[in-house]
Amino acid sequence: MKKLALLATALAMFSSSAMAADLAAMPVKAPPPAPFDPWDIAFGGGYNSDYIFxxxxxxNHNSAVAAYFEPRYNVNKDLQLYIGLSGESISFANRAAAEIDVYGGIRPTFGALALDFGVWGYLYPGGQCADNTLTGGVPGGGVCPVSTNTIFLANGNVMKKDVSFFEVYGKGTYTFNDNWQVGVTEYYTPSFLNSGAWGDYASVTAKYTAPSTVFGSSGVGMYVSGEFxxxxxxxxxxxxxxxxxxxGIKYSDYNTWNIGIGFTYKVFTLDIRYSDTNLSKGDCNAFTSAFNAGGTTNVTPINPSGAGSNWCGATAAVRLTADLTAMSNLK
Structure with a gap:
């Protein structure tokens, strides 16, 4: 009997070991992947010591505030559709209440190359007619009729009540590594600021992002960037x-450039930037219709009054922004 009992126990142990070995050899199913949510929303706002465009x-070289809201739909990891709404405070000769931007486009990515194509609408609600003779610029033209909404500009400048316009654009950014990026941009409009003059803007950009170890474990990042x-x-x-x-006047083409340094911490960015153009004060006045232009010595073919504006000259600006996305910051 004892021998039979020992044999039964041995068989049971062998059977259990064999079953355990079989279970260990069986493939274990991985947990199902988290469901892909294609929707996201980017939003944020900021303060500018000077809104430079x-x-x-x-x-008018004064401070400005801005905010934006941008829903996004990720078709897949390499293709994003988006629409957006943003607003900035401004100071124009026609006393428009603000700049409201409505835009949308598509962002395809091919490895290290990120592209962006879309349409951008610049709306300036609340504008009034601005001229120097209270005749509405072109008598009988219906663009700026005489009314109590006409602003008298003593410096001889004029500006339409409605200066809203749109641009189509394309942008490309190539990322070499964690530190270096270069890019190109192209914007076109058939009527810049509703002036009747077409506009085409092209630029090249570069950005260097410092290694994350520069500021130790503080979480502070740094970059240097520029554009021509x-x-x-x-x-x-x-x-x-x-x-x-x-x-009509042929506006002067011009070059513009900027360079700056930025610091990031979590969702915040502090950017300090210098910018300039090669526009003369006279041609700047003709292009901007600056309400505070003055003098008589800045005569150019398109600026016979000689008034000059400093709206296009060298300036430094500080910008503090917060940028968030629903998927990353609101989970």
Whole structure:
């Protein structure tokens, strides 16, 4: 009996060991992957000591605030569709309430190359007619009729009530590694600031991002970036005409450049930037219709009054922004 009992126990142990070995050899199913959510929302805002757009102040060298909201749909990891809404405070001669931007496009990615194509609309609600004779610029033209909404500009400048316009654009960024990026941009509009003059802007950009170890474990990042661009412009309509060019003025093409340093911490970015253009004060005045332009010595073919503006000159600006996405920051 004892021998039979020992034999039964041995067989049971062998059977259990064999079953355990079989179970260990069986493939274990991986947990199901997390469901892919193609939707995301980017949003944020910031403060600018000076709102600079292609080298020219949009806020009369005063501070400005901005905010944006951008829903995104990721078709896959290499293709994103997006629309957006943003707003900035400005200071224009027609006293427009703000700049409201409505935009949308597509962002395909091919390895280290990221592309971006879309349409950008610049809306300036609340504008009023601005001229120097209270005639509405072009008598009978219907663009700026005489009314209580007409702003008198003593420096001789004029500006339409509605300067809203749109641009189509394409951008490309190539990332060499964790530190270096270069890019190109191209924007085109058939009527810049609703002036009747076509506009084409192209630029090259570069950015160096410092290694994350520069500031130790503090979480602070740093980058240096710059841009060189050229703005080509056509001829305005007759509203902006001068005696020598009653049918409109050919705006001066110009170069613009900027360079700056930035610091990042979590969702915050502090950017300190210098920018400039090669526009003269006279041609700057003709292009911007600056309400505070003055003097009589800055005469150019398209600026016979001689008034000059500093809206296109060298300036330094500080920008503090916060940028978040729903998927990364609101989980």
């Amino acid at each position: 292609r080298g020219i102040t949009q806020s 661009g050229r703005q080509w412009l056509g001829t305005s309509d007759s509203f902006y005409g001068v005696p020598a060019f009653p049918n």
